[in-house]
Amino acid sequence: MLSGIDYFVVVAYLVGIMLLGLYFRKFVHSSQDFFLAGKALPFWAIGMSIVVSDIGAMDFVGVSGQAYRYGIAVGNFDWLGSVPAMLLAAFIFVPYFWKAGIYTIPEYLGRRYNDYVRTVASLTWIAFFAFDLGVMFWATAVLLNALLGWPIWLSIILTALVVGLYTFFGGLAAVVMTDVVQMVIMFVGGATVVFLGLYHVGGWSGLVEKVSAMGPEYDNHFHLILPADTDTPFPWTGILFGLTFVMANAYMIGNQKIVQRCLAAKNEWHAKASMVWGAFLKMFIPVLVMVPGLIAIAMHPDLDDGDQAMPMLIRTLLPPGLGGLLFAAFLAGLMSSIDSMLNSTATLWTKDIYEKFIRPGASDRHYLMVGRCATVALLVLGVITSPVSKYFEGIYVAVQTFLSMFQGPVFSILLLGIFWRRITQWGGLAGLVGGIAIAASLHIFKDRLFTIQDPFLYVSWWSFVAGFVIAVIVSMATRPHSAEQLRGLVYGLPQPDGA
Amino acid sequence: MLNFDWLQGVSPAAAKGVFLVLFVVIGLLVLMIPKAYIYQGLKHPRWYHNLKLWAWGVLLFIFVTYCAF
Numbered sequence: 001m002l003s004g005i006d007y008f009v010v011v012a013y014l015v016g017i018m019l020l021g022l023y024f025r026k027f028v029h030s031s032q033d034f035f036l037a038g039k040a041l042p043f044w045a046i047g048m049s050i051v052v053s054d055i056g057a058m059d060f061v062g063v064s065g066q067a068y069r070y071g072i073a074v075g076n077f078d079w080l081g082s083v084p085a086m087l088l089a090a091f092i093f094v095p096y097f098w099k100a101g102i103y104t105i106p107e108y109l110g111r112r113y114n115d116y117v118r119t120v121a122s123l124t125w126i127a128f129f130a131f132d133l134g135v136m137f138w139a140t141a142v143l144l145n146a147l148l149g150w151p152i153w154l155s156i157i158l159t160a161l162v163v164g165l166y167t168f169f170g171g172l173a174a175v176v177m178t179d180v181v182q183m184v185i186m187f188v189g190g191a192t193v194v195f196l197g198l199y200h201v202g203g204w205s206g207l208v209e210k211v212s213a214m215g216p217e218y219d220n221h222f223h224l225i226l227p228a229d230t231d232t233p234f235p236w237t238g239i240l241f242g243l244t245f246v247m248a249n250a251y252m253i254g255n256q257k258i259v260q261r262c263l264a265a266k267n268e269w270h271a272k273a274s275m276v277w278g279a280f281l282k283m284f285i286p287v288l289v290m291v292p293g294l295i296a297i298a299m300h301p302d303l304d305d306g307d308q309a310m311p312m313l314i315r316t317l318l319p320p321g322l323g324g325l326l327f328a329a330f331l332a333g334l335m336s337s338i339d340s341m342l343n344s345t346a347t348l349w350t351k352d353i354y355e356k357f358i359r360p361g362a363s364d365r366h367y368l369m370v371g372r373c374a375t376v377a378l379l380v381l382g383v384i385t386s387p388v389s390k391y392f393e394g395i396y397v398a399v400q401t402f403l404s405m406f407q408g409p410v411f412s413i414l415l416l417g418i419f420w421r422r423i424t425q426w427g428g429l430a431g432l433v434g435g436i437a438i439a440a441s442l443h444i445f446k447d448r449l450f451t452i453q454d455p456f457l458y459v460s461w462w463s464f465v466a467g468f469v470i471a472v473i474v475s476m477a478t479r480p481h482s483a484e485q486l487r488g489l490v491y492g493l494p495q496p497d498g499a
Numbered sequence: 500m501l502n503f504d505w506l507q508g509v510s511p512a513a514a515k516g517v518f519l520v521l522f523v524v525i526g527l528l529v530l531m532i533p534k535a536y537i538y539q540g541l542k543h544p545r546w547y548h549n550l551k552l553w554a555w556g557v558l559l560f561i562f563v564t565y566c567a568f
Contacts, residue, residue: 072568080518083561084525087554091532095539224568225515228507236514237503244521267540269548276553283560442501451502462501 006324013185013328014162017335020181021166021174031367034171035103035347036264041176043270046261047277049179051285052186053257053340057140057330059289060190061310067293068306071221073234074293075286079224080239082282085248090275092491093253094262096418098271099495100488102263103351105256105414112417112489113428115356120432122352124406125256129345132399133338133382138389140334147311148327156386159335164379167339168372172264175339182332183281189329190288193310196317197295210298221294233454242457246464250407254414257344338382346374404456405443408464409435416471418491421483427475435467515565522562529554 028034066074102108106125110118141155166174201207211218220226228237252258252275265271296309299316303309314326350371359366413431416423442449442459450458488495529551537551538544546552 079561079564083557084521087525087529087557090550090554091529095536222568223511224565225511225518227511228503228509228514235503236509236511236518237506240514240517241503269538269540269544269550271540272537272550273548273553276550276557279557280553280560283557283564449501455502458501458503 003320003323005321006327009321009324010327010331013331014158017178017181017332018162018166021162021170021178024166024170024174024177027173028169028171028368031350031364031371033173034368034371035343035351036260037171037173037176039264040266041173041261041264041270041274042266043273043277045176045180046265046270046274047281048183049176049261049336049340050258050274050278051281052179052183052333052336053261054282054337055186055285055289055333056136056337057143057333058136060292060330060333061143061307063286063289064293064296064310064313065305065307067290068296068303068309069293070232070234071218071223072286072290072294073220073224073226073232073239075290076224076234076239076243078282078285078289080244081248082252083279084244085252086275086279086282088249089252089259089262090272090279093414093418094259094271094275095268096489096491097259098263098265098268103260104348105254105259106348106352108489109413109417109428110352112486113413114425117413117425117428117432118352118356120429121410122348124436126345126348126353128399128403128406129257129341129348130378130381131385133341133345133378134385135389135399136334136337136341137382137386140330141386144327144330147314147330148323150327156383159331159338160379160383163335163339163342164376167342167379168375171371172260172343175343176261176264178339179336182336185325185332186329186336187284187288189326189332190292192322192325193313193317194288194291194295197292197299197313200317201295201298207294207298211294214297214301218297221297231453233452233457235452235457238452238455238457238461241461242459246408246411246460247404247457249415250411250460250464254407254410256348257340260344260347342375342378345378346371349374401443401456404460405439405463406436408439408460408462409433409467412464412467413471416468416475417489421486421490421493422475422480423471424475424478424480426478427471427473430474431467431471434470435463438466439463518565519562522558522565526555526558529558 027038032038063074097108100108106118106122109121137156141152144150144155145152166178198204198207201210208222211221225236226232226234228235262271262274265274292313293309296313300312318326350367354370355367409432412435413428417428439459442462446455483493486493532551537549541548
């Protein structure tokens with residue numbers, strides 16, 4: 001399905017990204033260089049990296065598929081699901097994390113609460129990322145095979161090789177700076193489909209007219225806010241409580257893959273600015289991933305499966321040459337997510353588990369080596385475990401469901417930890433573990449408890465509430481921390497100047 | 500209760516109003532942040548380093564989007 005020029009574009013992209021990533025090898029001399037890019041990153045690169053690490057090739061297909069089925073309400077995940085949370089992160093959480101000099105979010109939880117909380121949080125993230133790597137490799141390789149005829153194992157091996165090399169040698173600096181280029185490629189590739197598609201359907205007004213004329217089942221396709229009793233997965237109550245208040249904040253504040261970049265900022269202003277800049281760039285993501293789904297309604301109204309929307313547009317709209325560009329955009333989406341997960345998981349493992357429990361007090365050079373070895377081990381594990389997805393249908397959704405169970409309780413103790421001095425180490429631990437248990441129970445009994453088909457938004461909200469309440473109750477029954485213990489960790493209790 | 504049945508009577512238009520008010524509230528909270536805190540880390544801050552302006556720009560963008568759709 002790819003022509004000669006398409007292959008040229010793809011090969012040029014792969015070689016170029018690998019060389020760019022390898023260039024940053026010369027800046028890595030310590031574990032701080034490897035995990036936090038020597039705390040030298042500018043806001044614009046961090047913001048771009050945050051945005052592109054969040055979006056993968058699956059989002060181009062999955063979100064456009066949701067838009068085909070349900071309309072623009074899926075855009076809530078990048079609009080409401082990002083802006084308030086990123087501003088909260090920018091002005092409250094990130095400055096405290098950056099000033100504390102931490103490497104990982106669990107490290108903050110460990111200082112604020114205790115090492116049990118740190119370890120539970122870290123191991124959960126490590127397990128999630130390690131498992132998700134394999135799922136992402138396989139899901140994207142299958143997608144590229146279906147869209148463009150690219151052999152599955154060739155996708156996986158090539159991606160693993162290129163990403164593995166620059167992440168191993170260049171660390172976070174290589175990850176972030178390649179993400180900058182990958183964001184540009186994704187935006188150009190995605191925008192190409194949008195512009196060509198809108199041209200074909202008569203512009204935005206033509207698109208609205210065509211979709212609106214297709215019948216009453218499309219009446220809500222251009223509404224962001226849907227009724228509480230909607231048949232879609234996006235009732236406004238779930239969007240407000242589950243997404244805006246909990247999942248978005250948990251993701252932008254508690255996800256190591258996202259926040260680690262901010263910790264690598266060159267100063268506090270750049271750390272804050274990176275999140276605000278990232279929020280601005282996030283505004284454009286729904287246009288790139290959602291609008292193609294709407295265009296597909298006008299051009300291909302009889303698709304059996306909404307997830308075919310993007311593939312059909314690619315076949316219909318793109319001439320030779322541009323297919324290669326979009327293929328590069330999809331690869332960029334995959335690689336930007338993989339490299340971030342690799343570096344973040346290696347950081348969590350090295351700092352929270354290895355340095356803490358296995359070999360404390362070793363040299364910095366040793367931890368740099370461990371971080372690099374962890375990167376390789378995770379990559380190999382991801383490649384080897386990728387075919388597991390073939391035997392377990394719905395595993396992609398299962399992994400995301402697992403994350404939704406964890407995020408609410410984590411955010412509850414992050415929120416309490418930074419704003420409430422009275423919360424204790426045992427309150428934090430009880431809130432985290434209890435909240436996860438409640439989330440798991442809600443998910444197991446979802447058919448009895450919820451009327452909506454996929455209640456992950458509601459599970460997030462109620463597990464957050466449960467974690468919050470449990471943490472408060474246990475805290476009131478246990479000994480509080482002293483003010484000195486909390487300096488620099490709680491809002492309103494800064495470190496003394498010079499500390 | 501778990502399905503927010505008690506909010507089923509709220510119309511999408513009213514719910515949209517809740518979201519728009521949320522954006523305004525966030526904007527007001529951003530306004531209240533001290534300037535010194537915004538510029539922390541910079542040796543020679545300029546007006547374009549004022550992150551409150553950036554945040555207001557983003558909030559305006561999202562406010563207009565949710566008004567329109």
